[in-house]
Amino acid sequence: MLSYDSAMSSIKGQTPASPALLSNGHQNIDQSASTIRLPAAHSNGVLTNGGAASTNGSALSPSGAHHIWLVTGPAGCGKSTVAKYLASVLHLPYIEGDEFHPQANIDKMSAGIPLTDADRWDWLTALREASLHELENGNPGVVLTCSALKRKYRDVIRVAPYFSPNLHLHFIYLDASEELLLQRVMARQNHYMGANMVHSQFDILERPTKDEIDVVTIDVSRPVENVMADALDKVLETMETIKKDAKQ
Ligand SMILES: Nc1ncnc2c1ncn2[C@@H]1O[C@H](COP(=O)(O)OP(=O)(O)OP(=O)(O)O)[C@@H](O)[C@H]1O
Numbered sequence: 001m002l003s004y005d006s007a008m009s010s011i012k013g014q015t016p017a018s019p020a021l022l023s024n025g026h027q028n029i030d031q032s033a034s035t036i037r038l039p040a041a042h043s044n045g046v047l048t049n050g051g052a053a054s055t056n057g058s059a060l061s062p063s064g065a066h067h068i069w070l071v072t073g074p075a076g077c078g079k080s081t082v083a084k085y086l087a088s089v090l091h092l093p094y095i096e097g098d099e100f101h102p103q104a105n106i107d108k109m110s111a112g113i114p115l116t117d118a119d120r121w122d123w124l125t126a127l128r129e130a131s132l133h134e135l136e137n138g139n140p141g142v143v144l145t146c147s148a149l150k151r152k153y154r155d156v157i158r159v160a161p162y163f164s165p166n167l168h169l170h171f172i173y174l175d176a177s178e179e180l181l182l183q184r185v186m187a188r189q190n191h192y193m194g195a196n197m198v199h200s201q202f203d204i205l206e207r208p209t210k211d212e213i214d215v216v217t218i219d220v221s222r223p224v225e226n227v228m229a230d231a232l233d234k235v236l237e238t239m240e241t242i243k244k245d246a247k248q
């Protein structure tokens with residue numbers, strides 16, 4: 001049984017996204033939106049829909065791939081910044097993971113007390129259910145933020161595609177040093193997560209390992225424009241790979 005004391009040893013029924021890089025020639029992507037406008041950094045323009053995913057209230061129907069994009073990493077790494085950007089460019093709903101914490105968790109973090117596995121468990125399952133709900137509502141994908149600091153936390157979310165082979169779950173891990181995130185959190189105003197909490201996040205952080213092939217890692221020590229462009233590239237590349245694999 002999966003509990004907050006154990007990690008899943010394997011994931012059944014999932015076709016993980018390949019983190020392999022493709023060329024930048026994104027032409028057709030598996031989205032319900034008829035067009036996707038790329039930011040200035042992607043001057044190859046507008047992507048047209050290949051016409052794959054149906055969104056007639058049956059997001060998890062047998063045809064068409066659906067995607068959950070989980071933007072992860074410790075406090076201050078840029079999850080909200082990157083996730084909002086991806087959701088807006090891809091025309092997908094955005095779920096802010098912090099909004100799903102119960103008040104007790106917010107109170108703890110505000111008081112400088114790190115959350116425990118038990119504190120996070122229901123929060124993780126709530127996020128997983130909220131993502132699935134967005135897909136069931138007819139969206140072809142959803143972007144959400146979730147620190148997902150430990151392997152077993154990611155495994156909780158990995159249950160999502162268990163009964164839906166056409167649902168693809170992806171983690172976008174935003175990587176930076178503790179020193180850098182400390183600086184960013186210190187510079188941030190009006191947030192319950194104080195700079196004194198950054199160390200506790202790194203203390204328990206389990207960076208995704210190579211066998212976690214549903215994870216792409218992004219170096220967020222670069223300017224935010226580069227980070228966002230890189231994240232979008234990786235999302236588009238991943239969708240392209242899945243689409244090609246499905247045709248074979
Ligand atoms: N690449 C970047 N370069 C410089 N500053 C950045 C970058 N990415 C994000 N920031 C800034 O760092 C701060 C933290 O970003 P953001 O709130 O998106 O992180 P977060 O991971 O969602 O944080 P939290 O988990 O604590 O809510 C913000 O002030 C944001 O503007």
Ligand SMILES: O=C(O)[C@H](O)[C@@H](O)[C@H](O)[C@H](O)CO
Nearest residue numbers: 074075076098115147148193
């Ligand atoms: O797992 C956790 O400890 C929490 O999700 C934190 O990561 C915060 O909610 C977030 O970073 C806000 O600063």
